[in-house]
Amino acid sequence: MFESLALQALLGGVLIGIGAALLLAFNGRIAGISEILYSLLFNPLKHPDSNWRMAFLIGLVGGGYFMLPVEFSLRQGYSPILLVISGLTVGIGTRIGSGCTSGHGVCGIGLMSRRSMVATITLMVTGIITTTILRNFIG
Amino acid sequence: MQNILIALICGLIFGAGLVISEMVNPIKVQNFLDPFGNWDSSLAFVMGGAVAVTSFTSHFILKRTKPIAAEQFYLAIKTSIDARLILGASLFGIGWGLTGYCPGPGIVNAIINPQEAMVFLPALVIGGWIGQRYCA
Numbered sequence: 001m002f003e004s005l006a007l008q009a010l011l012g013g014v015l016i017g018i019g020a021a022l023l024l025a026f027n028g029r030i031a032g033i034s035e036i037l038y039s040l041l042f043n044p045l046k047h048p049d050s051n052w053r054m055a056f057l058i059g060l061v062g063g064g065y066f067m068l069p070v071e072f073s074l075r076q077g078y079s080p081i082l083l084v085i086s087g088l089t090v091g092i093g094t095r096i097g098s099g100c101t102s103g104h105g106v107c108g109i110g111l112m113s114r115r116s117m118v119a120t121i122t123l124m125v126t127g128i129i130t131t132t133i134l135r136n137f138i139g
Numbered sequence: 140m141q142n143i144l145i146a147l148i149c150g151l152i153f154g155a156g157l158v159i160s161e162m163v164n165p166i167k168v169q170n171f172l173d174p175f176g177n178w179d180s181s182l183a184f185v186m187g188g189a190v191a192v193t194s195f196t197s198h199f200i201l202k203r204t205k206p207i208a209a210e211q212f213y214l215a216i217k218t219s220i221d222a223r224l225i226l227g228a229s230l231f232g233i234g235w236g237l238t239g240y241c242p243g244p245g246i247v248n249a250i251i252n253p254q255e256a257m258v259f260l261p262a263l264v265i266g267g268w269i270g271q272r273y274c275a
Contacts, residue, residue: 006184007184009181009183009184010185011159011160012157012158012161012185013156013184013256014156014189015155015156016152016156016185016189016192018192019149019151019156020189021192021196022148022149023145023146026206026207027141027142029209030143030215033246034267037178037246037263037264041267044188051143052142052146053146054142055143055150056146056149057246058147058150060150060151061250062150063151063152063155064155064157066151067154068251070161072166073166074251074252078238079140081261083255083259085234085237086234087234087245087262087266089234089266089273090234090242090263091268092228092266093228093231093270094227095266095268095269095271096226096274097225097226097228097230097231098215098217100187100242100243102153102241104228105190106189106193109190109194110192110193110196110197111193111197112194113215113218113244114171114218115217115218119224119227120228121229125232126230126231126233127232127236128172128236129232129236130172130237131169131236132172132174134237136175
């Protein structure tokens with residue numbers, strides 16, 4: 001679809017940034033996906049902010065759906081145990097660390113938050129260590 | 140209603156970006172997290188492009204006394220860099236590295252790779268609940 005992988009990544013990144021910037025500019029909200037997901041799920045259903053959070057997540061999946069002609073090979077037969085451990089640690093980690101790749105990485109750094117910069121560097125480093133060990137010493 | 144529509148549009152743009160950039164492809168994410176192996180550096184441009192936009196625009200946005208369509212900005216209150224932040228981000232990175240999924244791409248994968256999403260997403264929700272219940 002695109003000549004260069006880097007260009008494709010850059011274009012996608014710019015779109016992610018625009019989505020986050022518009023949410024802040026118009027609604028005053030941070031596009032932190034873990035925060036949006038968990039606030040929606042763990043607050044009472046009639047919470048006044050549930051509607052926009054639900055709308056954002058529907059948009060997220062819908063936006064992905066529209067772009068699905070972008071082709072890449074699907075992973076199959078990946079360890080379900082790893083998927084469960086991964087989901088659990090990512091979930092626990094976002095709650096303790098108050099954010100994920102979008103909240104800290106995209107929004108927080110954009111707001112020049114030192115806290116978010118430290119969080120992003122930390123999750124990158126442990127992510128690299130984990131994948132490196134997984135691929136070279138286990139898988 | 141206006142805020143709901145805006146959130147929907149922002150989600151659409153964000154989700155489209157996640158697919159175009161291939162952040163939703165966990166193989167590619169793991170290739171990015173494997174700099175000593177067959178490193179795919181292109182995902183650095185995703186974060187680079189996104190942060191370029193947010194850092195440039197936030198400068199102008201926060202000059203306003205309030206958002207265009209809301210009464211106030213809802214920004215993070217915490218500024219401290221403490222052990223909780225490091226522990227949480229570390230756990231997050233470990234989970235991210237194990238599969239290549241973080242929350243946004245995990246959610247979008249409900250329609251791309253449902254076989255993996257139907258295992259990852261319930262675990263993500265339970266993990267969030269555990270974190271909220273016992274660690275918050």
